[in-house]
Amino acid sequence: xxxxxxxxxxxxxxxxxxxxxxxxxxxxxxxxxxxxxxxxxxxxxxxxxxxxxxxxxxxxxxxxxxxxxxxxxxxxxxxxxxxxxxxxxxxxxxxxxxxxxxxxxxxxxxxxxxxxxxxxxxxxxxxxxxxxxxxxxxxxxxxxxxxxxxxxxxxxxxxxxxxxxxxxxxxxxxxxxxxxxxxxxxxxxxxxxxxxxxxxxxxxxxxxxxxxxxxxxxxxxxxxxxxxxxxxxxxxxxxxxxxxxxxxxxxxxxxxxxxxxxxxxxxxxxxxxxxxxxxxxxxxxxxxxxxxxxxxxxxxxxxxxxxxxxxxxxxxxxxxxxxxxxxxxxxxxxxxxxxxxxxxxxxxxxxxxxxxxxxxxxxxxxxxxxxxxxxxxxxxxxxxxxxxxxxxxxxxxxxxxxxxxxxxxxxxxxxxxxxxxxx
Amino acid sequence: xxxxxxxxxxxxxxxxxxxxxxxxxxxxxxxxxxxxxxxxxxxxxxxxxxxxxxxxxxxxxxxxxxxxxxxxxxxxxxxxxxxxxxxxxxxxxxxxxxxxxxxxxxxxxxxxxxxxxxxxxxxxxxxxxxxxxxxxxxxxxxxxxxxxxxxxxxxxxxxxxxxxxxxxxxxxxxxxxxxxxxxxxxxxxxxxxxxxxxxxxxxxxxxxxxxxxxxxx
Numbered sequence: 001x002x003x004x005x006x007x008x009x010x011x012x013x014x015x016x017x018x019x020x021x022x023x024x025x026x027x028x029x030x031x032x033x034x035x036x037x038x039x040x041x042x043x044x045x046x047x048x049x050x051x052x053x054x055x056x057x058x059x060x061x062x063x064x065x066x067x068x069x070x071x072x073x074x075x076x077x078x079x080x081x082x083x084x085x086x087x088x089x090x091x092x093x094x095x096x097x098x099x100x101x102x103x104x105x106x107x108x109x110x111x112x113x114x115x116x117x118x119x120x121x122x123x124x125x126x127x128x129x130x131x132x133x134x135x136x137x138x139x140x141x142x143x144x145x146x147x148x149x150x151x152x153x154x155x156x157x158x159x160x161x162x163x164x165x166x167x168x169x170x171x172x173x174x175x176x177x178x179x180x181x182x183x184x185x186x187x188x189x190x191x192x193x194x195x196x197x198x199x200x201x202x203x204x205x206x207x208x209x210x211x212x213x214x215x216x217x218x219x220x221x222x223x224x225x226x227x228x229x230x231x232x233x234x235x236x237x238x239x240x241x242x243x244x245x246x247x248x249x250x251x252x253x254x255x256x257x258x259x260x261x262x263x264x265x266x267x268x269x270x271x272x273x274x275x276x277x278x279x280x281x282x283x284x285x286x287x288x289x290x291x292x293x294x295x296x297x298x299x300x301x302x303x304x305x306x307x308x309x310x311x312x313x314x315x316x317x318x319x320x321x322x323x324x325x326x327x328x329x330x331x332x333x334x335x336x337x338x339x340x341x342x343x344x345x346x347x348x349x350x351x352x353x354x355x356x357x358x359x360x361x362x363x364x365x366x367x368x369x370x371x372x373x374x375x376x377x378x379x380x381x382x383x384x385x386x387x388x389x390x391x392x393x394x395x396x397x398x399x400x401x402x403x404x405x406x407x408x409x410x411x412x413x414x415x416x417x418x419x420x421x422x423x
Numbered sequence: 424x425x426x427x428x429x430x431x432x433x434x435x436x437x438x439x440x441x442x443x444x445x446x447x448x449x450x451x452x453x454x455x456x457x458x459x460x461x462x463x464x465x466x467x468x469x470x471x472x473x474x475x476x477x478x479x480x481x482x483x484x485x486x487x488x489x490x491x492x493x494x495x496x497x498x499x500x501x502x503x504x505x506x507x508x509x510x511x512x513x514x515x516x517x518x519x520x521x522x523x524x525x526x527x528x529x530x531x532x533x534x535x536x537x538x539x540x541x542x543x544x545x546x547x548x549x550x551x552x553x554x555x556x557x558x559x560x561x562x563x564x565x566x567x568x569x570x571x572x573x574x575x576x577x578x579x580x581x582x583x584x585x586x587x588x589x590x591x592x593x594x595x596x597x598x599x600x601x602x603x604x605x606x607x608x609x610x611x612x613x614x615x616x617x618x619x620x621x622x623x624x625x626x627x628x629x630x631x632x633x634x635x636x637x638x639x640x
């Protein structure tokens with residue numbers, strides 16, 4: 001028992017219940033105003049009964065249905081009741097079952113909190129008086145209207161502070177027990193349902209699989225680049241004296257593949273970092289508006305990028321704009337990976353054109369004969385697959401292939417809404 | 424030792440040119456041909472008749488395992504195949520060894536060791552990287568149902584020689600170990616390989632591991 005009293009959780013749970021009590025108090029203030037108004041209307045008693053019940057029940061239920069309540073209760077329950085949900089952090093309610101469950105929990109919180117709040121008010125209000133009772137003057141004093149206590153100025157007066165202490169202890173034990181009950185119920189009532197948990201797990205599994213794929217791809221591409229660097233360096237060292245021209249070419253090749261590997265590393269680590277940020281799904285993602293930054297960072301790698309833009313890109317629906325950004329990003333990465341020439345000799349032309357036919361993205365870059373004869377390195381082509389997937393979702397079309405000695409990627413995305421904004 | 428001719432197979436031209444430069448820098452080694460895919464290997468090998476083929480494992484059209492099989496079936500006498508890989512734990516490496524490759528080489532291997540490996544494989548005097556082959560077999564062979572090698576009817580001496588081959592001992596070392604002449608050992612090795620139907624020491628040792636004749640542990 002003493003254990004319960006020294007545990008921090010007892011007091012945190014009590015605070016959680018008092019929060020419920022504070023809300024109850026707010027509801028009571030509104031309710032009492034409405035009910036006194038009702039009394040003046042002189043309605044039949046039955047009707048008044050019904051309306052009173054409605055007035056008391058409806059506001060908390062409606063408030064509980066608000067999506068944000070799930071999030072707020074989730075934070076309060078996690079930090080004060082010490083409950084860990086499987087969905088972390090608990091997001092706002094997205095579905096009606098979630099809202100219903102949240103409102104059930106909210107009402108439970110109010111009822112339990114109201115109960116403990118009333119008890120706390122009584123115990124602490126009267127407890128303070130009783131604690132001080134032996135110090136008061138002899139005679140009868142009023143505790144609350146109708147209940148008096150008598151001070152005899154003898155040792156027997158000490159039953160009163162003793163009773164106060166016992167009551168406070170009992171209150172703490174009771175609120176700890178109620179808090180424990182709530183903590184037990186929270187994952188079941190407020191937390192995700194089994195079906196939601198499965199969905200959650202599936203989503204986590206998908207994320208892990210995606211990361212796995214990224215890691216494997218990175219392993220392959222960086223491994224490939226480093227092997228190339230190792231062998232070229234070893235070769236260059238052997239022939240440095242006899243064939244300086246070979247050594248110079250080897251150095252250039254090493255520079256290029258090391259740089260491409262770094263760019264790849266950067267790209268994948270960026271994707272993983274985005275994943276890791278809490279609430280990444282909601283974080284604003286880059287749109288075509290951010291294309292300048294993307295192009296500049298590509299240019300920083302020594303690649304020359306010519307950009308041509310047409311149309312009011314800012315009027316694009318956000319989803320299309322985001323996907324378009326991703327497509328350009330993937331396209332540039334592919335160009336760097338598969339062009340088969342040093343970065344400083346790589347020229348990429350990018351055109352973004354928003355017209356009545358929709359959004360058209362076009363990326364062209366010259367490729368060397370060696371690279372063009374083997375466009376699908378092991379692990380390669382996943383970038384293009386990613387682009388196709390994105391485009392399919394938006395019901396657009398993709399053309400990718402060699403046109404003379406140029407690799408050309410052209411994507412058209414249908415955009416209906418934007419044309420109305422055009423002059 | 425006679426000159427060793429080499430064909431380099433890799434889909435990455437820069438790997439080919441690097442390996443070529445490393446190999447050609449040795450007076451006794453010469454690169455006589457290159458191929459950019461497994462599909463081209465057969466033609467290049469038939470034309471150039473190399474002693475050793477350095478074979479990349481992962482290639483876009485025909486991979487190194489398939490190409491090794493094609494080579495060993497389609498060319499007579501078949502060259503020794505040395506599989507070249509980026510990653511040690513590549514599942515394909517063991518498949519390539521089973522397909523008949525004489526050994527494997529990591530792309531990160533220092534150039535002197537690459538050269539030494541080519542010479543070892545060309546001479547077929549000893550097993551290349553016996554420890555690595557044992558580790559690969561350990562990862563891929565299930566020793567649940569050892570079949571043994573009884574049906575090949577090896578003599579006691581040949582069994583002894585096979586065990587020492589698995590340890591990576593060269594003919595001369597085996598001869599010293601068994602206090603016999605090198606020529607005698609060469610005969611034993613040749614007879615063992617013939618009885619097992621093995622192309623070379625690597626095949627024989629893999630068979631020894633897979634049958635449970637030589638314990639992996």
